[in-house]
Amino acid sequence: MKIYFANALFSQADFAFNAQLVARLRQASPALDIYLPQENAAINDKNAYADAKMIAQADTEKVRAADLMIAILDGPTIDVGVATEIGVAYALHIPILGLYTDSRRLGATNQQKLSALQQVAENQFHYLNLYTVGLIKLNGAVYTDQEALIDAVLKRV
Template sequence: MKLYFANGLFSQADFDFNAKLVAQLRAANPGLTIYLPQENTAINDKQAYADSKMIAEADTKEVLSADAMIAVLDGPVIDAGVASEIGIAYAKGMHLFGLYTDSRQQGATNAKKIAALQTVAENQFHYLNLYTVGLIKLNGEVYSTPEALVAAVHDFVQN
């Protein structure tokens, strides 16, 4: 079984997070092949050159050859490349695992945070594009912790 891991990879924080989470996934699922784009230096070594068509062709080929996808949804907005990859995976009918760890999703029962929604520019919660999230939920689920994600992937691989 093959899994595609979609997340931004341009900051050191993202690069390190991706590597750490994929290592956890590989340890929990020894027979699982995981494509992590940042490991594909042919297109993602930023000291080298890869044009837009090379990147699109290489990553689309990997998405289409996968059985499932993990898509990290964190950030000010969902990474544009990740959103594109989600669309391709959804169109293929692939199982999707979303990971959304943004701390602003907490406090959904806090009366002051709910009331603040009525005041202009006081939204205490983070917004995700509902179309993109809907594609994930139509073919999978969104998890709020890496631990829950690793457990869900393990269950998926075992079944």
């Protein structure tokens, strides 16, 4: 099964997280052929040069070849590149599994947090763009921890 792994890749934290989760997936099933964009030095070695068309063509080719997309939704907002990749995958009817681990999603039954929503600038919860999340949910699912995501991937192998 070919998987496209979509996440930001510009900070050391993102780079390490991506490598760690992809290593776990590869270890869980050798049948997985995972494209991790940060491993494609031709377009993502930031000491070198790749223009916008080169990046768009290379990554779109890999999305088109995928049987499944994993999209990381964490961050202040969904990474704009990830959101674009989600749109392409959705348009091509490629199933998408999202991972959303942000701790601010917790506390939905906490009355103080719910009441705070009535006050200006006191939202205690994190917001994800509903259009982008909707594309995922129309053709996949969103998980809140790595183990559940890995299990979902393995059920598709």
